[in-house]
Amino acid sequence: MKISRVFDILEHQRNNYPKNDALCCKENNEWKKYSIDEFIQYSNRISYALLNSGLKKDDKISIISNNRPEWNFVDFGAMQSGIINVPVYPTISEADYKYIFNDAEVKIVFVSSEELYHKVMNIKKDVPSISEVYSFNPVSGAPHWLEFLAKGDVAQESQLQEIKKSITPDDISTIIYTSGTTGFPKGVMLTHKNIVSDIIAAKPLMPVNENHRALSFLPLNHSFEKMIIYLYITFGVSVYYAESMETIGDNLREVKPHIFTAVPRLLEKVYEKIVSKGLELKGIKRALFFWALRLGEQWDNQNPPGGLYMTQLNIARKLIFSKWKLALGNEVKMIVTGSAPMPQKLSRIFTAAGITIMEGYGLTETSPAATVNRFDLRFNKIGTVGQALPGVEIKIAADGEILIKGDIIMKGYYKRPDLTAEVIDADGWFHTGDVGEIDNEGFVKITDRKKELFKTSGGKYVAPQPIENKFKESFFIEQIMVIGDAKKFVSAIIVPSFSNIEKWCTNNQISFNTKEDLIKNSRVLEKFNEIVEELNKSFGHTEQIKKFTLITQEWTVPGGELTPTLKLKRKHLLQKYTREIDAMYAE
Numbered sequence: 001m002k003i004s005r006v007f008d009i010l011e012h013q014r015n016n017y018p019k020n021d022a023l024c025c026k027e028n029n030e031w032k033k034y035s036i037d038e039f040i041q042y043s044n045r046i047s048y049a050l051l052n053s054g055l056k057k058d059d060k061i062s063i064i065s066n067n068r069p070e071w072n073f074v075d076f077g078a079m080q081s082g083i084i085n086v087p088v089y090p091t092i093s094e095a096d097y098k099y100i101f102n103d104a105e106v107k108i109v110f111v112s113s114e115e116l117y118h119k120v121m122n123i124k125k126d127v128p129s130i131s132e133v134y135s136f137n138p139v140s141g142a143p144h145w146l147e148f149l150a151k152g153d154v155a156q157e158s159q160l161q162e163i164k165k166s167i168t169p170d171d172i173s174t175i176i177y178t179s180g181t182t183g184f185p186k187g188v189m190l191t192h193k194n195i196v197s198d199i200i201a202a203k204p205l206m207p208v209n210e211n212h213r214a215l216s217f218l219p220l221n222h223s224f225e226k227m228i229i230y231l232y233i234t235f236g237v238s239v240y241y242a243e244s245m246e247t248i249g250d251n252l253r254e255v256k257p258h259i260f261t262a263v264p265r266l267l268e269k270v271y272e273k274i275v276s277k278g279l280e281l282k283g284i285k286r287a288l289f290f291w292a293l294r295l296g297e298q299w300d301n302q303n304p305p306g307g308l309y310m311t312q313l314n315i316a317r318k319l320i321f322s323k324w325k326l327a328l329g330n331e332v333k334m335i336v337t338g339s340a341p342m343p344q345k346l347s348r349i350f351t352a353a354g355i356t357i358m359e360g361y362g363l364t365e366t367s368p369a370a371t372v373n374r375f376d377l378r379f380n381k382i383g384t385v386g387q388a389l390p391g392v393e394i395k396i397a398a399d400g401e402i403l404i405k406g407d408i409i410m411k412g413y414y415k416r417p418d419l420t421a422e423v424i425d426a427d428g429w430f431h432t433g434d435v436g437e438i439d440n441e442g443f444v445k446i447t448d449r450k451k452e453l454f455k456t457s458g459g460k461y462v463a464p465q466p467i468e469n470k471f472k473e474s475f476f477i478e479q480i481m482v483i484g485d486a487k488k489f490v491s492a493i494i495v496p497s498f499s500n501i502e503k504w505c506t507n508n509q510i511s512f513n514t515k516e517d518l519i520k521n522s523r524v525l526e527k528f529n530e531i532v533e534e535l536n537k538s539f540g541h542t543e544q545i546k547k548f549t550l551i552t553q554e555w556t557v558p559g560g561e562l563t564p565t566l567k568l569k570r571k572h573l574l575q576k577y578t579r580e581i582d583a584m585y586a587e
């Protein structure tokens with residue numbers, strides 16, 4: 001069977017990998033498993049109910065939910081009915097919901113919880129298109145999604161089959177609204193062809209098969225996780241949904257996945273926990289632990305060390321790194337990362353430990369994967385985001401911007417041909433807004449966002465992202481924003497990692513009552529001066545941070561400081577910390 005539309009992958013799995021655990025989730029402390037047959041049945045029942053509710057081809061529905069099988073049932077049920085799913089982040093504001101629902105003219109909304117149900121009901125009166133809101137969890141006063149299923153009628157099967165036949169690869173599969181760091185969200189229209197071409201191109205690069213399990217915890221409404229779940233389904237990988245971000249550790253040990261996706265910050269936190277446990281060791285155990293870490297830091301995929309090093313590494317893998325793998329379920333072969341740059345040190349250590357880090361790059365507009373470092377370490381270069389996927393062309397414009405071309409490029413921005421024309425040129429090249437380089441082997445390196453480069457008053461251009469990424473490698477820095485546009489020198493606002501700095505204070509007999517006390521303490525400031533001076537050595541004189549301010553409030557999505565993909569909203573932060581910034585440049 002040829003896969004040409006996203007929903008074709010369900011029949012493809014049933015025909016090739018008839019799984020009993022196609023989708024799995026935790027219910028009442030037990031893993032509930034849905035077979036591929038049940039997956040298809042539920043998706044069909046959603047289709048019948050949507051058709052019975054009067055929805056027609058190209059009408060829109062929306063899902064606001066944590067990751068769970070019901071998400072997939074609704075997604076596939078809508079797609080195969082020609083109805084467009086507009087998935088939305090649970091963490092965005094009511095104002096954003098109102099804008100997206102009105103712009104897309106969403107007719108039915110599915111939510112997962114009481115909080116989200118009330119959020120939608122609060123704005124329903126301002127969104128005339130919404131007729132119904134259903135909840136996956138039982139919520140007082142809210143119609144349950146099973147009530148929606150009951151609207152369906154199997155007699156509509158022939159109607160559904162006719163609709164499925166009429167859907168072409170060029171039809172829109174989903175509209176995903178990207179928040180961006182400024183302005184209103186834009187609806188990215190992705191066709192079946194966009195997504196299917198990405199799935200088919202990515203599969204040979206990661207050797208997953210029907211004997212493998214994946215754990216999923218990144219949001220399904222994000223194009224990265226959405227596409228990779230489609231890939232798992234296509235090739236028979238069993239999908240297990242983590243209960244929550246807090247239970248990932250337990251779920252890893254229970255599920256024993258062979259693969260999962262993660263953002264770098266999550267792996268940084270895993271690493272920090274491992275190192276903090278290493279610091280508690282004594283004597284020979286502690287010495288062995290840090291010897292293994294130093295070995296790992298020397299790893300290079302392109303030039304794997306041989307001889308004595310490999311003998312030592314095999315000992316380190318047996319004595320130290322085996323315990324890391326155990327904490328991750330003991331079966332994990334690869335971790336796919338994206339969304340932000342992966343610290344090179346972590347890529348080296350994890351890969352040396354026997355867990356291949358596959359760092360990739362793309363945007364919602366590219367369906368999303370455009371490049372990836374392969375599982376085969378000959379085609380995995382640490383410090384890059386890998387080579388282009390088969391069928392994808394990449395080039396660097398005269399001003400350094402990364403341009404991408406291929407079947408993965410979106411149809412355009414919904415209702416915004418003007419904005420579409422700004423990013424897709426007459427020759428079909430998509431202008432990413434990212435600045436980068438391509439080496440002679442085709443490996444792509446991202447250096448910054450085009451709009452985030454700034455010029456100091458001395459006329460020197462500075463890319464803030466590489467500086468921020470380097471500084472976040474410190475255990476004592478949770479978040480950082482580098483400043484310096486039209487200023488005499490580069491400065492930074494730093495949010496300390498309070499769990500780590502408080503531990504350091506306790507170990508050094510430094511007393512404090514509040515976080516405000518802590519960031520004003522002279523010894524703490526001295527410690528941060530040392531950290532900044534040490535990390536500054538990685539950069540040229542004009543890029544080095546000359547002054548910094550510590551703050552107590554962590555930046556969040558609900559707080560408006562971060563986008564849902566955890567990128568800094570720089571304009572908002574610059575306004576918020578005007579007083580602190582002015583003080584650093586006052587002299």
